Amino acid sequence: MDRVKVKPWGWQAPDGETQPMTEVDLFVSTKRVKVLTADSQEALMDHALQTISYIADIGSVLVLMARRRLARRPAPQPHSRRLYKMICHVFHSEDAQLIAQAIGQAFAVAYSQFLRESGINPSQVGSQQSQGATGPGHLHNGDLDHFSNSENCREVCIEKRRGEGLGVALVESGWGSLLPTAVIANLLHGGPAERSGALSIGDRITAINGTSLVGLPLAACQAAVREVKSQTLVTLSIVHCPPVTTAIIRRPHIREQLGFCVEDGIICSLLRGGIAERGGVRVGHRIIEINGQSVVATPHARIIELLTEAHIEVHIKTMPAATYRLLTGQEQPVYL
Structure with a gap:
C-alpha cells in the first residue's frame, strides 16, 4: 500500500504521556502495520498484522486496536493470568474507510499465503465453508463473489454531446456494504446513459474513465461524474446489480439480537461485525420484504413484530432508501 498521510488523535505513547496531534505516514503490508512521523520518520507504532484485533472506520475517524504481550513475571501472582494488554490508536483521515479496507485486504492476502504455505488450496477452503457453514460466523453478503464474477462486470462507453450530462442519479450503496460504491438510482429519459441501453437501475459504478470510485463518498462520486460533462465519450466500469438486495440473517438462538435498528422501515444503525452486517444488511436501506411478506405499506410496530417473530433465519429484501x-415519486431525481 502506498504511503498515506493521517493525523493521530491524541496518540498515547508507551510511557503514558499524551503527545500533540502530528502528521504521520501509515504503511500497511501482509506482515505489519506501521506508523512513522512524516518529518523525522520516527516509528510511533509498529504492530505485526496478526496482533491487530480490531479495525473500524467511523466517518473520517480510524480506530485500530492491537494486542501487546506483557513481560513475563518471575513469580506470577494468583488470579493474574493476563498475558496481553490492548493498545488503542485513533487517527483522523479523509481516507479512513479506504485505510480500513486496505488492512482488511492485507489480512485476506496473508491468510491465503498462510494456507498455501501449509499445503492447503485457499479456494477449496472457501468452497467448504460456503457449503457447510450455517452458524453465526457464516458470511452471506455476496458482494465479493458478485463483484469478482466477470459476467457481472463490464465497461460501458457512453457517447454524448459536449456539455451534456450523463443523465444518471446516484445514491450510496449503504454503510455495511463490503464494497461501497455509487449506485444508479434513476436514468434520465432520453439521456446519454439511457440511450446507451447498457445501464440499469441498481447498477454500481466502480470507475469512470479508469478512475476508481470504490469507497469514495457520494459527493466525490457525483463530482467525478460532473467533471466529464465537457467530454463526448465517457467510459464507465460497472457491476450489474439488481436494485433490491437480499440479506439473510442467521440467528444461533432466539435470544440473539439481530444487531440493527429500524425506524419507519429504514435501517438506521448497524452493529459492526454482528450477524446482520455479516448477513448483508446495510444502513440507509429501506426494508421491502421480510420472509416473503411485503412490508412496503406496513406500520413500524408490525415490522418490528415480524423481525422479532422470525427464528433461525431472517430473509430481508432491501433497497437504498433514496x-x-x-x-415511488416521493422525491425528484437530480441528474448528473
Missing part, C-alpha cells in the same frame, strides 16, 4: 423514494 432509490425507493425516487422510484
Whole structure:
C-alpha cells in the first residue's frame, strides 16, 4: 500500500504521556502495520498484522486496536493470568474507510499465503465453508463473489454531446456494504446513459474513465461524474446489480439480537461485525420484504413484530432508501 498521510488523535505513547496531534505516514503490508512521523520518520507504532484485533472506520475517524504481550513475571501472582494488554490508536483521515479496507485486504492476502504455505488450496477452503457453514460466523453478503464474477462486470462507453450530462442519479450503496460504491438510482429519459441501453437501475459504478470510485463518498462520486460533462465519450466500469438486495440473517438462538435498528422501515444503525452486517444488511436501506411478506405499506410496530417473530433465519429484501423514494415519486431525481 502506498504511503498515506493521517493525523493521530491524541496518540498515547508507551510511557503514558499524551503527545500533540502530528502528521504521520501509515504503511500497511501482509506482515505489519506501521506508523512513522512524516518529518523525522520516527516509528510511533509498529504492530505485526496478526496482533491487530480490531479495525473500524467511523466517518473520517480510524480506530485500530492491537494486542501487546506483557513481560513475563518471575513469580506470577494468583488470579493474574493476563498475558496481553490492548493498545488503542485513533487517527483522523479523509481516507479512513479506504485505510480500513486496505488492512482488511492485507489480512485476506496473508491468510491465503498462510494456507498455501501449509499445503492447503485457499479456494477449496472457501468452497467448504460456503457449503457447510450455517452458524453465526457464516458470511452471506455476496458482494465479493458478485463483484469478482466477470459476467457481472463490464465497461460501458457512453457517447454524448459536449456539455451534456450523463443523465444518471446516484445514491450510496449503504454503510455495511463490503464494497461501497455509487449506485444508479434513476436514468434520465432520453439521456446519454439511457440511450446507451447498457445501464440499469441498481447498477454500481466502480470507475469512470479508469478512475476508481470504490469507497469514495457520494459527493466525490457525483463530482467525478460532473467533471466529464465537457467530454463526448465517457467510459464507465460497472457491476450489474439488481436494485433490491437480499440479506439473510442467521440467528444461533432466539435470544440473539439481530444487531440493527429500524425506524419507519429504514435501517438506521448497524452493529459492526454482528450477524446482520455479516448477513448483508446495510444502513440507509429501506426494508421491502421480510420472509416473503411485503412490508412496503406496513406500520413500524408490525415490522418490528415480524423481525422479532422470525427464528433461525431472517430473509430481508432491501433497497437504498433514496432509490425507493425516487422510484415511488416521493422525491425528484437530480441528474448528473
